[in-house]
Amino acid sequence: MIEFQxxxxxxxxxxxxLRQVNFSLSRGELTFLTGHSGAGKSTLLKLIMLMERPTxxxxxxxxxxxxxxxxxxxxxxRRHIGVVFQNHQLLFDRxxxxxxAMPLEVMGTPARDxxxxxxxxxDKVGLLSKEKMNPMQxxxxxxxxxxIARAVVNxxxxxxxxxxxxxxxxxxxxxxxxxxxxxxxxxxxxxxxSHDISxxxxxxxxxxxxxxxxxxxxxxxxx
Amino acid sequence: xxxxPLLRRPKPARAVGxxxxxxxxxxxxxxxxxxxxxxDSAQRLWRAPLASLMTWLVMGxxxxxPVGLLLVLSSVQxxxxxxxxxxxxxxxxxxxxxxxxxxRLRADVAARxxxxxxxxVDRDTALQEFRTGSGLDEALAYLDENPLPHSLLVTxxxxxxxxxxxxxxxxxxxxMGEAARVQIDLDWLQRLSAITRLLERVVWVxxxxxxxxxxxxxxxxxxxxxxxxxxxILVAKLVGGTDGFVRRPFLYTGLxxxxxxxxxxxxxxxxxxxxxxxxxxxxxxxxxxxxxxxGLGLEGVLALLGCAMLLGWLGAWLAVKRHLDAIEPGVxxxxx
Numbered sequence: 001m002i003e004f005q006x007x008x009x010x011x012x013x014x015x016x017x018l019r020q021v022n023f024s025l026s027r028g029e030l031t032f033l034t035g036h037s038g039a040g041k042s043t044l045l046k047l048i049m050l051m052e053r054p055t056x057x058x059x060x061x062x063x064x065x066x067x068x069x070x071x072x073x074x075x076x077x078r079r080h081i082g083v084v085f086q087n088h089q090l091l092f093d094r095x096x097x098x099x100x101a102m103p104l105e106v107m108g109t110p111a112r113d114x115x116x117x118x119x120x121x122x123d124k125v126g127l128l129s130k131e132k133m134n135p136m137q138x139x140x141x142x143x144x145x146x147x148i149a150r151a152v153v154n155x156x157x158x159x160x161x162x163x164x165x166x167x168x169x170x171x172x173x174x175x176x177x178x179x180x181x182x183x184x185x186x187x188x189x190x191x192x193x194s195h196d197i198s199x200x201x202x203x204x205x206x207x208x209x210x211x212x213x214x215x216x217x218x219x220x221x222x223x
Numbered sequence: 224x225x226x227x228p229l230l231r232r233p234k235p236a237r238a239v240g241x242x243x244x245x246x247x248x249x250x251x252x253x254x255x256x257x258x259x260x261x262x263d264s265a266q267r268l269w270r271a272p273l274a275s276l277m278t279w280l281v282m283g284x285x286x287x288x289p290v291g292l293l294l295v296l297s298s299v300q301x302x303x304x305x306x307x308x309x310x311x312x313x314x315x316x317x318x319x320x321x322x323x324x325x326x327r328l329r330a331d332v333a334a335r336x337x338x339x340x341x342x343x344v345d346r347d348t349a350l351q352e353f354r355t356g357s358g359l360d361e362a363l364a365y366l367d368e369n370p371l372p373h374s375l376l377v378t379x380x381x382x383x384x385x386x387x388x389x390x391x392x393x394x395x396x397x398x399m400g401e402a403a404r405v406q407i408d409l410d411w412l413q414r415l416s417a418i419t420r421l422l423e424r425v426v427w428v429x430x431x432x433x434x435x436x437x438x439x440x441x442x443x444x445x446x447x448x449x450x451x452x453x454x455x456i457l458v459a460k461l462v463g464g465t466d467g468f469v470r471r472p473f474l475y476t477g478l479x480x481x482x483x484x485x486x487x488x489x490x491x492x493x494x495x496x497x498x499x500x501x502x503x504x505x506x507x508x509x510x511x512x513x514x515x516x517x518g519l520g521l522e523g524v525l526a527l528l529g530c531a532m533l534l535g536w537l538g539a540w541l542a543v544k545r546h547l548d549a550i551e552p553g554v555x556x557x558x559x
Contacts, residue, residue: 049461051552072466079463091455106464108252150462 001027001158001189002048007057009043009213017043019213020057025191027157030184031218032200033193035210041193044210045160048191049081050074062157079107082151082188086163088143090135096122096146097131103154121153122146125179141172148179152188159183161192165199173199257471264475268483275483278444282484285437286531287491289430290519294492296426298517299419312389314375314396317403325373328401332375337383337392342376349374372403386413434534441480441538442545445473449546461552470543474536481535485528492519 003024009017018040025031033041046052047059050066059066062080069077082103090099100118109117122128125145127138135143144164151159161180165173177199184190194200200207208218268275314332316325322345333341344352349371354360379392389407397405449456459469496518519527 049552075460075463075465075468077463078461083461089454089458089461091458093455102458103462105256106459106462106468108249108256110248110252111255 001025001029001062002191003058003060004044004047005058005060007047007054007059009040009047009052010055017213018047018054018210021210021213021215023208023215023219025189027189028184028187030180030190030203030205031192032203032205032207033191033210034195034197034200034207036195039210040213041210042162045083045162045191045193048158048160049083050077075106079103079154080156080158082154082156082159084144084147084151084159084161084164086166088147090143090146090150092134092136094134095132096127096135096138099135099146100131100150100153103150107154109154117153118149121149124152124182125149140167141175144168144172144176145179148176152183157188159188159190161190161194163194164192165194165196170199174202177203260471261475261478264472265479267472268476268479275480278440278480279483279487281440282437282480282531282535283487283491285433285440286484286488286527287495289426289433290488290527291492291495292426292429293423294496294517294519296419296423299415312377312379312393312396313406314377314399314402315404315406316373316375316401318372320373320401322373324401325375328399329375332377332396337380337388338377339380340376340378344374344376346371346373386416434530437484437531437534438538438541441477441535442542444480445477445539445542446546448473448476449542449550453550456547456550457552460550466548470547473543473547474539477535477537477539477542478532479535480539481532482528484535485531488527488531489519489524 004021007021008019011017021040021044033044035041043052047054047066048061050069054067061077064077066077091102097118100121101114104114104117119128119131122131125148127142127145127149130138130142135146138146144167148164151161159180164180165176168176173196180190180192181203206218209216316328320328325343325345329341329343332338346369350363350369353371354363375396377392377396379389383389383392393405393407396402456469
């Protein structure tokens, strides 16, 4: 589902964020991405989202080679990739429902389907009763779950998460991880960037480890 | 690796995992979305009435000024177009032309195209009129003979009453052997029309400058709106909103600013016309003229509103082009 071949990203002559990274994730796989700050986790996620273009190497998502994807096609690619952020990027000028509905609106989903699918997503993360509230009224864990609902509302085949448990206590983190596991069980390819080693170890999943832009562990398949 | 069919066909109105909507349905959704965005952006303006009103006023003044001047100019041009009484050409015939010859000449000229009426004033009648009109009765009595020639008063057709056509006619009348002198009471009209032509250019330059100013004002207003909604734009782009989707609300905002500005301009013009109409009538009376300030009319109103909306849209488009495309999802905070 996600494939990196010899991917290098250089920002300028003395800053190389990723060096010759090779890996591939298959459908329904849940994988962690770890490494110190500045090891290249964000860069890797941004390359998948096409917020950045690789300097060298190939990136293939769902059979689509990203290197040659024209700029105006980028939005259509992003509709197939759900993203969860540490700071969850919710909009506080609208309700929880409206936040979750955004990916459907940009796709031109008919209004009658939007209601049904937003409620299904909110139900999935256990926040159906809070759809009319403002995200500001919710706790940190709940806000993160709204972010997850928004990321999966259009059933993307790929789900990326950037430090999704960064601000949460261990219990809430475990809850969130269980959600991600459920998504991978229904075939979603999940990639979670995190430096929470204890959580990663507890999950016992395949882990890609980056060190100064190099992939030092997890490149091969298997746990 | 497996090829996922979901990613192979990136189509705008496609719901993941479902059949693509039929074309009419997709078009319906698209139109409904436009309606929704148009409504939302109008409501946004309505929710900040003071700020919107300021923009509308600025736009209204900038639009009303050139349009008002153009209206005045076209009214003035209406004066030169409706100068029936002064459209006469007087042809003084040579002294040796007899009354018989003059009558024949009158018939000849009257038979020409573009002529409405030709009146022959024989020298006796002319003297008579001059006596009663000038009050020089006694002085004239000293003259041995009538010094006045026969003359023809030529009134051109309605269609031939432009300055150029009258001049042409006068030239051809003057070319007749029997004509001694041709006189048109046209000079002041020519001057007026030259002045209005000049003023018209000035007004157009003014209109262009003010139109540019309107575009800049709207552009700046939209730039602020873009800054205010930066987060929303970022999220929309992150979840796959196309450039068109992200731009749409701002372009509609520009349209609404334009419409509001156009309405304010109409209001200002209406007030100005109402306020000026009294004095103008009095002045026109003094000159025994038919002059009146004309309003815009339905077509003019629609044209003004259309132009205003176009300018608003243009300003928004410029701002969107410059500032919106620059907002790209950047570093997701938290990790390196």
